[in-house]
Amino acid sequence: MVKTYESKQNTSSKFTLYEQVDCLDEQNQWLNAEVTEITEEKIKIHFTGFSKNFDIWLEEDSPRVQKQWRKNTPFSINNRIDVLDTYKQWKEARIIDMNETQIKIHYRGYTEKYDEWLHKNSERIQEIGSKSPANGIGKVDPSGYCRYSKQEIQPEIKKQKISSDLEKRFEELLIEKNLKIFPVEGDGNCLFRSFSHQLYGDTGFHDIIRASAMKYISIEREYYSQYIVGGLDKVDEYLEHQSRNGAWGDDIEIQALSEIYNKPVEIFAYSNIPMRTFHEDSGIGIPIKVAxxxxxxxxxxxxxxxxxxxIETTPGEYERSIIESAASGEFREMITRARMDFDKTMQIDLEQALQASLEHLENEEAMIRQAIEESENNEYLMAIAESNELNSEEEMLKKAIEMSTRDILPSAVQDVINSGFTLEQAMEAYHMVGENPNVMIEYIFTNIIGN
Incomplete structure (x- = not known):
């Protein structure tokens, strides 16, 4: 029997049920959270992307929780907001100081040297999650169903703002691993079309894939409810919404499908190394690969x-057998193992992970361009090439990069490389936590090597 609950709404509370709020966690980090229950004196907080085991009760006037900033409302210290940085990238930031006309902001994951003052009316300031990959009031879709749903649900995918050069580079990186992209129609069903193509060699069975995911989430509603705004009370509404043709799928659906087909699901984004893997340790056979x-x-x-x-069976047959056996002990043991890392995975939003991947690729491209320019003026390198010691333009480019890297890379990245880590590891850490070498190395051990 599915467990249900009634949330007590205090009508005099300054917070509303399911409201997105800024909340200070036990690690002294301001994170996105949601109000899931309200009593006469307290509110129950659920941190977005974390297991409900981390839910906490706070006094309504606790300094650890506050309403998120919205347009045409006053700012508060520690409000999380979206800010357009000086490189024209939208990032999550936090207000750390203010005066009558300005606010001082700190970019999440960056050092203090990037802090800056902005006028309160600056167009560079937007509601949290409306422009950046961060979670917040700007991230939750109009229906308010899913913490990870996008801002618009529409029949056509928005035109991507990613340059054709980056797309071409992505294709080249995949070719290095003997892979290529099979494009599917951008009609809102693209996630399910991609799974359909992977599983059955045809994108046309997306409706079967979608329907199976919704039935499975319904059966496993107690688990998946912790990732749906409103918890168990809103699961049926979420399922009704996601069952519609053209409704975008995301992390919840990917995890459900990885459990249904018992296969790892590798998500690639502008790299030939998966940026995320679902069901990694428990899946069987060839991974499902999507871009x-x-x-x-x-x-x-x-x-x-x-x-x-x-899958060699007729589309729909395998799915029906799994749905019928979903409540069995053997199946439950398998998915319990598969879910061990899902909570951690959900803490990293896909858009945020994509941004990190893009920044890494853009830096790599910039390094290559500079290496080429320097190689043209490097008499030693040209002499080597002319003597046929370098047999191709590619080898010459690699040599140029090798010779110029030391002068191009930030000193913190070079320090981490000198400590025995790869350029890729060092660059990812640099963009995720800033330029402190010790913090970068800790990030590599915890989030790259540790995974």
Whole structure:
């Protein structure tokens, strides 16, 4: 029997049920959270993307929780907001000081040297989650159903703002691993079309894939409810919404599908190394591979030598058998193992992970361009090339990068590389936590090597 609950709404509370708020956690980090219950004196807080085991009760006037900033309302110290940085990238920031006309902001994951003062009326300031990958009032869709749903549900995917050069580079990186992108229609069903192509070699069975995911989430509603705004009370509304043709799928659906098909699901984004993997340790057989291009658009990734469907049965047969056996002890043991890392995975939003991947690729491209320019003026390198010690333009480029990297990279990145870590590890850490080498190394051990 599915457990249900009644939330007590205090009508005099300054907070409302399911409201997105800024909340200080036990690690002294201001995070996005949601009000899930309200009593006469306290509110229950659920941190977005975390297991409900981390839920806390706070006094309504606790300094650890506050309403999120909205347009045409006063700012508060520690409000989380979206800010357009000096490189024209929208990032999550927090207000750390203010005066009558300005606010001082600190970018999350960056050092103090990037703090800056902005006029309160600056167009560079927006509601949290409305522009950046951060969670917040700007991130929750108009229906308010899913913590990870996007700002618009529409039949067509928004035109991507990612340059064709980056898309071409993405394709080149995949080719290095003997992979290529199989594009699917951008009609809102692209996640399910990509799974359909991976599983059955045809995008046309997306409706079967979607319906199976919704039935499965309904059966497993007690678990998945912790990732849906409103918890168990809103699961049926969420399922009704997500069952519609054209409704975008996201992390919840990917995890459910990985459990249904008992396969790892690798998400690639502008790299030939998966940016995220679902069901990694428990899945069986060849992974399902999909490309993520931002703003909830997915494509299928296949071998250059051709794609072989992962399921040989008639579409729908396997799904029916799994739905029927979903409550069995053997099946439950399997999904319990599969869910061990899902809470951690959900803490990293896809758009945020995509941004980190793009920044890494853009830096790599900039390094290559500078290496090429320097190589043209490097008499030693040209002499080597002319003597045929470098047999190709590619080898010459690699040598140029090697020779110029030390002068191009930030000193913190170079320090981390000198400590024995790879350039890729150092660059990811640099963009995620800033330029403190010790903090970067800790990030690498915890989030890259540790995973």
């Amino acid at each position: 993520y291009h931002g703003q909830s658009h997915y494509n299928s990734i296949v071998s250059k030598d051709g794609h072989r469907r992962l």
